[in-house]
Amino acid sequence: MNNKSILYVAVMGLITMACQSQEKFLTIDVTYPESHKSDQVDIYWGASVADPYRWMEDDYAEETKAWVQAQNEVTFGYLSQIPFREAIRQRLEEVWNYERISAPSKNGDFEYFYKNDGLQNQSILFRRPYGGGGEELFLDPNNLSEDGTSSLGGAAFTADGSLFAYAVSVAGSDWRDIYVMDAKTKEPLEDKVLDAKFTGIAWKENEGFFYSTYDKPGGSKLSAFINNHKLYYHKLGTDQSQDVLVFGDDNNPRRYVGASVTEDGKYLIITAANSTTGNELYFQDLQKVNAPIVPIVRTMDNTHYVVDHADGNLYIFTNLGAPNNKLVKASVSQFDPSSWVDVIPETENVLDISKAGGKFFASYLKDAISEVRQFDYQGNEERLIELPGVGSAGGFSGKNDASYIYYSFTSYINPSSSYRYDIASGASMLYNAPKIQFDPTQYESNQVFYTSKDGTRVPMIVTHKKGLELNGKNPTILYGYGGFGVSLTPYFSIANTVWLENGGVYAVPNLRGGGEYGENWHLAGTKMNKQNVFDDFIAAAEYLIEKGYTSSDYLALRGGSNGGLLVGAVMTQRPDLAKVAFPAVGVLDMLRYHQFTAGAGWAYDYGTADDSEEMYQYLKGYSPLHNLRPAAYPATLVTTADHDDRVVPAHSFKFAATLQAAHQGKNPVLIRIETNAGHGAGKPTAMQIAEIADIFAFGLYNMGVGY
Numbered sequence: 001m002n003n004k005s006i007l008y009v010a011v012m013g014l015i016t017m018a019c020q021s022q023e024k025f026l027t028i029d030v031t032y033p034e035s036h037k038s039d040q041v042d043i044y045w046g047a048s049v050a051d052p053y054r055w056m057e058d059d060y061a062e063e064t065k066a067w068v069q070a071q072n073e074v075t076f077g078y079l080s081q082i083p084f085r086e087a088i089r090q091r092l093e094e095v096w097n098y099e100r101i102s103a104p105s106k107n108g109d110f111e112y113f114y115k116n117d118g119l120q121n122q123s124i125l126f127r128r129p130y131g132g133g134g135e136e137l138f139l140d141p142n143n144l145s146e147d148g149t150s151s152l153g154g155a156a157f158t159a160d161g162s163l164f165a166y167a168v169s170v171a172g173s174d175w176r177d178i179y180v181m182d183a184k185t186k187e188p189l190e191d192k193v194l195d196a197k198f199t200g201i202a203w204k205e206n207e208g209f210f211y212s213t214y215d216k217p218g219g220s221k222l223s224a225f226i227n228n229h230k231l232y233y234h235k236l237g238t239d240q241s242q243d244v245l246v247f248g249d250d251n252n253p254r255r256y257v258g259a260s261v262t263e264d265g266k267y268l269i270i271t272a273a274n275s276t277t278g279n280e281l282y283f284q285d286l287q288k289v290n291a292p293i294v295p296i297v298r299t300m301d302n303t304h305y306v307v308d309h310a311d312g313n314l315y316i317f318t319n320l321g322a323p324n325n326k327l328v329k330a331s332v333s334q335f336d337p338s339s340w341v342d343v344i345p346e347t348e349n350v351l352d353i354s355k356a357g358g359k360f361f362a363s364y365l366k367d368a369i370s371e372v373r374q375f376d377y378q379g380n381e382e383r384l385i386e387l388p389g390v391g392s393a394g395g396f397s398g399k400n401d402a403s404y405i406y407y408s409f410t411s412y413i414n415p416s417s418s419y420r421y422d423i424a425s426g427a428s429m430l431y432n433a434p435k436i437q438f439d440p441t442q443y444e445s446n447q448v449f450y451t452s453k454d455g456t457r458v459p460m461i462v463t464h465k466k467g468l469e470l471n472g473k474n475p476t477i478l479y480g481y482g483g484f485g486v487s488l489t490p491y492f493s494i495a496n497t498v499w500l501e502n503g504g505v506y507a508v509p510n511l512r513g514g515g516e517y518g519e520n521w522h523l524a525g526t527k528m529n530k531q532n533v534f535d536d537f538i539a540a541a542e543y544l545i546e547k548g549y550t551s552s553d554y555l556a557l558r559g560g561s562n563g564g565l566l567v568g569a570v571m572t573q574r575p576d577l578a579k580v581a582f583p584a585v586g587v588l589d590m591l592r593y594h595q596f597t598a599g600a601g602w603a604y605d606y607g608t609a610d611d612s613e614e615m616y617q618y619l620k621g622y623s624p625l626h627n628l629r630p631a632a633y634p635a636t637l638v639t640t641a642d643h644d645d646r647v648v649p650a651h652s653f654k655f656a657a658t659l660q661a662a663h664q665g666k667n668p669v670l671i672r673i674e675t676n677a678g679h680g681a682g683k684p685t686a687m688q689i690a691e692i693a694d695i696f697a698f699g700l701y702n703m704g705v706g707y
Helices: 003-020 062-079 085-096 494-501 519-523 531-546 562-573 599-606 613-622 650-662 685-703
Strands: 041-044 047-050 105-107 110-116 124-129 136-139 150-157 163-170 175-182 188-197 202-204 208-214 229-235 244-247 256-261 267-273 280-285 293-297 304-310 313-318 326-331 341-344 350-356 359-366 369-375 381-384 392-395 404-410 417-422 428-432 443-451 457-465 476-479 505-509 555-560 580-584 635-641 669-674
Touching: 062 650, 062 669, 062 685, 085 494, 085 685, 150 202, 188 208, 188 229, 202 256, 208 256, 229 256, 244 256, 244 267, 267 304, 280 304, 304 350, 313 350, 326 350, 341 359, 369 392, 443 531, 457 494, 457 531, 476 531, 494 505, 494 685, 505 531, 531 555, 531 562, 555 562, 555 685, 562 580, 562 650, 580 685, 635 650, 635 685, 650 669, 669 685
Parallel strands: 476 505, 476 555, 555 580, 580 635, 635 669
Antiparallel strands: 041 047, 105 110, 110 124, 124 136, 150 163, 163 175, 175 188, 202 208, 208 229, 229 244, 256 267, 267 280, 280 293, 304 313, 313 326, 326 341, 350 359, 359 369, 369 381, 392 404, 404 417, 417 428, 443 457, 457 505
């Protein structure tokens, strides 16, 4: 028996002893910290709305810090008394400890790829000579800060691969600092750009790069409102103070401005938007000195981006007149959309586009499942690509001179594996498959369809052990998002294997508000239609209960960010629906969300309380913070982070304080506040494992289920 097997037996023995203990489900006493109320009242359209925890919006105030510390002491005190919490953490650490290697990408004379030996906090960037040779370490993000909380937040090579720029996030913040290094020697350059946000890095040959940021806010960068996103150009060898403003001004504020440079280096492409859906589109001829910035699309009614430039045409991905998207071409001398020519027309399935090797790769979603087809630049379909199975495929991108590329494939029970794809022949060859302690043949993942409140047919994928007894007693996580046109496609989570191997069920519905069926599906879950999303989620829960997968006593609701809003809204509308609720980094104050950081950019999906009295009434009608009332709520573990500058932690702070005051049942209602962390991306591995262990332990304990 090897060491891993011995550890597994030991852990399972600890679990068994914990499960045999009759004391493990005794009530753990909780005394909530005091959350004092102010007399703050706001007026909306003549109506008075109390906001007694307004003081929590000042995340740097000593009073707020003291409240955070007091809440964490109660929460971690509770979690520490769950007898199998440590067993879950150990099992997570064990299954997490496997080598992960990303698909490589070619830059200059090298292929670059990320590798993690298992429990490293951040994956390390390696390279090897293109065509074969030994690998060498190129950049180790684990050394970006002494405390290990900094992470890589974006990177870009020059076209010839000789220079490398990378963005660093500190403690999970969306603010980034950009550094440059000589890729050949791996020596750093003196260039440094501080405080970029929601930015890419777009090189102009080897001379400099374009990046985006906001006017620097005064005071706390965490909660300050930011609005005017601008595009700058940094010339190598100069100080940031000399960076040139390229696009954006105070008279025409945009909340999101992005840039890219076509692969041939000829054109700068600029996108500008005021929300997460719809954008203006501009281009500038970089071959001419001081060339004007020319509008391609002047309105933000639809979404567009440029995929490539070839033969005097820009190839534009758009949903203009095509809710399921299409690819068109426009001459660089004539940008009127009426002159656009369809290259890959809209179909009944949602389209996404990538390019490589002089080909386009059209990725379609058929009921949230991937289908990929290869086209030439004239729009002729060359083949349907044979994928390894039913699931999600990603990648299919590369340089125009590529003869082969890589793609990834995954599902809820199949770890993400990478494949090498030959563009000429269409043959796929397995490149890398991770070796993990999970046997997919012992599990099944099935797509079902259920009917929502208004009769809409909604798909959901349900994953569990084979031979599951439908007795209504299986611990179940129902995970959802339902917003911003985001599609939830099948993906493998190493953390979920621990839930599944304990007899758990994991269910993911494709709610309205997402993008699984195109822009119409998205719009059906926005603004005055937002209740559709909550109804879809409730109907998913009721389906699982009706079919015997679970029951309310064994059901947990989980979602993050917009999904945190989803969980918060459903648990306030239907506190009887589930035993446990996990609203993570949620948008929970729907009357004030648009006044923090970049929150105003979410108005396309939500609307704001300032839009109209009708919109205010609708938002207040489902806002989780404003719909907590005296009632018995599910056992709730709110999770957030003190450095979250996207969905500021005040949302979760105010919701938790209000929930604790309103709650009349015996279930614990707690908040877990991660320190030195942000919205989610870039969290160190150890921090991720600890958080998931707490979530699983809290859920199982309150369901009365052993682990």
